[in-house]
Amino acid sequence: MSSFLHQLPKVELHLHIEGTLEPELMFELARRNEVTLPFDSVEAVRAAYDFEDLQSFLDLYYQGMNVLFTEADFYDLTWAYLTRCQANNVVHTELFFDPQAHLSRGVALSTQLEGITRACQDAEREMGISSAIILSFLRDMTEEHALETYEAALAYREHFIGIGLDSAEVGNPPEKFARVFDRAREDGFHLVAHAGEEGPASYIRSALDTLGVERIDHGIRCLDDEALVETLIARRIPLTVCPLSNVYLKTVPDMTGHPLPAMIERGLCVTINSDDPAYFGGYMNANYEAVQNAFAFSRDTWVLLTRNAIEAAFVTPARREALYAQLEKATGNP
Numbered sequence: 001m002s003s004f005l006h007q008l009p010k011v012e013l014h015l016h017i018e019g020t021l022e023p024e025l026m027f028e029l030a031r032r033n034e035v036t037l038p039f040d041s042v043e044a045v046r047a048a049y050d051f052e053d054l055q056s057f058l059d060l061y062y063q064g065m066n067v068l069f070t071e072a073d074f075y076d077l078t079w080a081y082l083t084r085c086q087a088n089n090v091v092h093t094e095l096f097f098d099p100q101a102h103l104s105r106g107v108a109l110s111t112q113l114e115g116i117t118r119a120c121q122d123a124e125r126e127m128g129i130s131s132a133i134i135l136s137f138l139r140d141m142t143e144e145h146a147l148e149t150y151e152a153a154l155a156y157r158e159h160f161i162g163i164g165l166d167s168a169e170v171g172n173p174p175e176k177f178a179r180v181f182d183r184a185r186e187d188g189f190h191l192v193a194h195a196g197e198e199g200p201a202s203y204i205r206s207a208l209d210t211l212g213v214e215r216i217d218h219g220i221r222c223l224d225d226e227a228l229v230e231t232l233i234a235r236r237i238p239l240t241v242c243p244l245s246n247v248y249l250k251t252v253p254d255m256t257g258h259p260l261p262a263m264i265e266r267g268l269c270v271t272i273n274s275d276d277p278a279y280f281g282g283y284m285n286a287n288y289e290a291v292q293n294a295f296a297f298s299r300d301t302w303v304l305l306t307r308n309a310i311e312a313a314f315v316t317p318a319r320r321e322a323l324y325a326q327l328e329k330a331t332g333n334p
């Protein structure tokens, strides 16, 4: 089964590029940019990855990205992730970046976006991996700051396809960002939001109703609200679930206690993703393996999960057909 999972062509829809910063690259960039890290070795960084909850992770995640300054840094970070994609047989990926977390350190939007975009273009040409970038707002900052950031990002609109919402969820409900999502909808961008990771099912409802999102990131708390589940099924809203992330951030007791099988059983459009793989024990294959060890899904279930991700991807009809064809070739399943 392991080789079946490894060779399955995969589509990743929930990935924070800053969450792919491996400690080795963190040290290399710290040396390059003359930044002093509060750790004296790669092992000490990894030892610190023992999280209690989302906030304890976010504290380290924001600290880690303090080594990113130049376009080359953003290129190297993104290129390293895309080579992991190739090793994991990820053939299409949609990646988040957190512009506000870099702007606040004096790093220009052009630096961030040009570095990430150039790596994506090189990966498409050299490895056949298609990708897209989603600009994510920090929900623990104000809506005014998100709006200002959005306005500034419009100068680079050809670099990103959508907007999202991440960071500390509880106490920062989706409706706080209604105006910026209205603007982005009018401008033709795709809309997604993290909801129902640590926050309640009502945040998922609000992301649908007040932000009009097309996909929900995480969404694992949806099962607490039967009417919401029915809405998600009827509207076929994709949920970008991140199993290892949920275990590492203790939003589930352990993998066997994850609601993933129940979500699939209900007919929700579930996908599997790695979120912040440098921090949460691994990339796509590690997530697939951990899920398989806990639940021993059939091959048909894995094909279904992959088909869901292809359906949920923000790609052209031609690219979607090519992804379905690639899956069919790999599995014999239409």
Ligand code: HPA
Pocket: 016, 019, 054, 061, 166, 167, 168, 194, 197, 245, 275, 276
């Ligand atoms: O899993 C996450 N949740 C919320 N915000 C985040 N920012 C990076 N990763 C995450």
Ligand SMILES: [Zn+2]
Pocket: 014, 015, 016, 166, 194, 217, 275
């Ligand atoms: Zn996330």
